[in-house]
Amino acid sequence: DVKVTQSSRYLVKRTGEKVFLECVQDMDHENMFWYRQDPGLGLRLIYFSYDVKMKEKGDIPEGYSVSREKKERFSLILESASTNQTSMYLCASSLPGQNNYGYTFGSGTRLTVV
């Protein structure tokens, strides 16, 4: 069963901490994405990557960075966590040039910043 795995389901971090959210996919997908989901705001794209070491900003990249050193792994980094980054974070992957159904999502990481 192919999957996207996010390393943590729940995280609690303190304001100012550097936070790493890890995502691994086993489908050999080129594209990987990080979304955050907040009540009333739906899913919003933070960053995406279409190849190793490549990254592109999404709609809300401020306060975040990403790392894609290997094809299967895409990390989201909160350089200095703030309370407004408390959210559900979802990772997804897909093949390039594929119909949108190619997106596979992980189960999400619920991050709380206190």
Next chain:
Amino acid sequence: LAKTTQPISMDSYEGQEVNITCSHNNIATNDYITWYQQFPSQGPRFIIQGYKTKVTNEVASLFIPADRKSSTLSLPRVSLSDTAVYYCLVGDSRANAGNMLTFGGGTRLMVKP
């Protein structure tokens, strides 16, 4: 990506057929219509995708009229486990650099016993 409009919420009862309509008036020629389902505390899951007319799989049917300015997701004989948020997305399947998906607010379906 084309903007979509769908109802915020819907209620239904077990065993009924549920139809969720999505409007996408400025859909482009190369755009496909895709529906995702999301349960609480999980990531969205692909349900069905289509370009025109009708598509059916083991989970749902998707009806797309000739002008493609709307689409209807049909769930036959829903059960309590179909309670979820359903997202309609429209996007160019040819787009590279990520095939970014833009999610709207979705439709929250509540199935009652």
